[in-house]
Amino acid sequence: MLSINEGLIFLIALLHIYILVLEMFLWEKPIGLRAFRNTPEKAATTRVLAANQGLYNGFLAAGLFWGLWSGDNGLDVKLFFLICIAIAGIFGTLTAAKKILYIQTLPALLAILLLWLDV
Template identity: 65%
Template sequence: MLANILIGLVALLHLYFLVLEMFLWNTPLGRRTFGLEPEFAAASRTLAANQGLYNGFLAAGLIWGLFLGAAGLPVKVFFLGCVIVAGVFGAFTASRKILFVQALPALVALLALYWS
């Protein structure tokens, strides 16, 4: 149960990232969240929306795994792995903060999944 709660939280985080990147990127909240200048936010809006879509797919995969119940174990492991890899890559290429905001929660959920 704890693992599924953590997986649900990771999915919710990625839905939040989707909203921030697809719809709020060029707003005061989006710019403040990502530390963006208005000009850069406007110029990179399309790229951010694309990134938000990918975060939505990660959330969808995690939610799918939850809906499958016990049969969803491989789906949960796969999508948590994807989130971890994306978080590590983001930490190396964009901001170290991504490691803690994205990869760490997914790693904790994956560990909880194996301990349950």
């Protein structure tokens, strides 16, 4: 059975898989345009950058899944990838959209806190 923290980390990993799909495959589709408040013209000119960014989100998810799969030995792996996500979220909040704080940064910081508390 998953602990509270493992469940949260699993959900964060799934979120980053969802972001990968949005950025790599749905960027120019209506759902991608809405999610990132893009116009079709802007999406067309930024699709390669978005796909690259989506791939990085996939790596973040893979790292979290790796940490979960490693069990107790995966603590450092989970912490590393959660810290990466939190830092990326802070940067995204400051440079792109304030909603990133709630979608990406705060869940990662909560998971880090729960890991520290060993919940």
